[in-house]
Amino acid sequence: MAVVVFDPEKFRILHPAFSDEVKFPDDTLQFYFDLAVEFVGNTDADSFAPYDPDNKIYTRERLLDLVTCHLLTLSQQPNGQVGRIASATQGSVSTSFDLLKTNTFVGDWWAQTQCGAMYWTLTAKYRIGGRVYPGNNYHPWG
Template sequence: MAIAVFDYAAWVLRYPEFGAVSEQRAALFFAEAGLYLDNTDASPVQDVAMRLVLLNMATAHIAALSGALNADGKPSGLVGRVSSASEGSVSVTTELGHVPGSAAWFQQTSYGLSFWQATKGYRSAVYVAPQPYNFEPWAGSTWRR
């Protein structure tokens, strides 16, 4: 069974902004990323190296949503992307928009949007053609027309 294995050092090398996230916490984010992209042989992404890149993107997205980039390490509490902000008396407006599926959730961070765009080809139906039908009722029988 070929699965993508989380490599903390490689993940922090690619996403250095998450260097303060512990290896154990990052591994939990990676495990959660498996909810969004199957990390088994049944995955639509059969190339394990490509699957690891995608899972690392999703891991960064989950880490950012979980507040890993905030000074206090806590989530901001905002849901959706920031659509407007002002400075005087501080005002922030967020929105999820009218995007079908779970795109709005992924658009909350640049990591999630990268994941969403990179997996575009895997989110469509796959047609499996039926096997040819070779039934000839008169072949091999004594019945003739």
Template sequence: MAIAVFDYTAWITRYPEFGAVGEQRAALFFAEAGLYLDNTDASPVGDVTVRLLLLNMLTAHIAVGAGAQSPGGTPDGMVGRVSSATEGGVTVSFDTGLEAGTAAWFQQTSYGFAFWQATKGLRSAMYVPAPPRITDPWRSARWRR
């Protein structure tokens, strides 16, 4: 196996809305994406091409959270879902009960939601049966009379 290598040109081609994000900053977002999806030989995603697609989705998700689509490229400081809003006097409250790696965290952006849906099969348990037990090895057929 191998690791997925970030390709800035391919990432910008797929996600042109991040054209203002520099290559070095995008590479840092990609490295951060490796915290959420293992990019080593031990990754649950064995196909490197599929792993690269998933890591690119995460890179876009992280870029949005870092404010890469905002003017000036700075985060807007608003994280989470809008829990309440008023118009007169403009009040907005956000539910920030999100933990990184949870469904709610991924569902903050369309990129994170796409990643969450694409990795649905990785979050199910895999049954590994125990080896058969030999309860009394001395009572095998060859020792009987």
């Protein structure tokens, strides 16, 4: 059973916004990767995404990378602001945010960052549609 091992140097190359090792030390990056594991899982038993480096299947690694990037990006928003910027004014500095509603589609939360939007798009195949089981169908009410 393969698990993804976080590589901070590779992460910094893929995401130059987090390349400052003073602002984003390895421990901080590892913390957010570990948090990403809570979303995606990192074993065959707890993850919906496959990972088999021997057969060049890297889906879980890519998803963990995107979630780590998403969480780090959200953590850098000034003053803990939540939501996408809806409008901004420069004279007299004004910013308004499109706040997320608790009863809306969870995709809104992922859409706050580029990495989150990529994650949401890549995981659509795990959320959309049902499973088809060939053979006789059983229905409890006949």
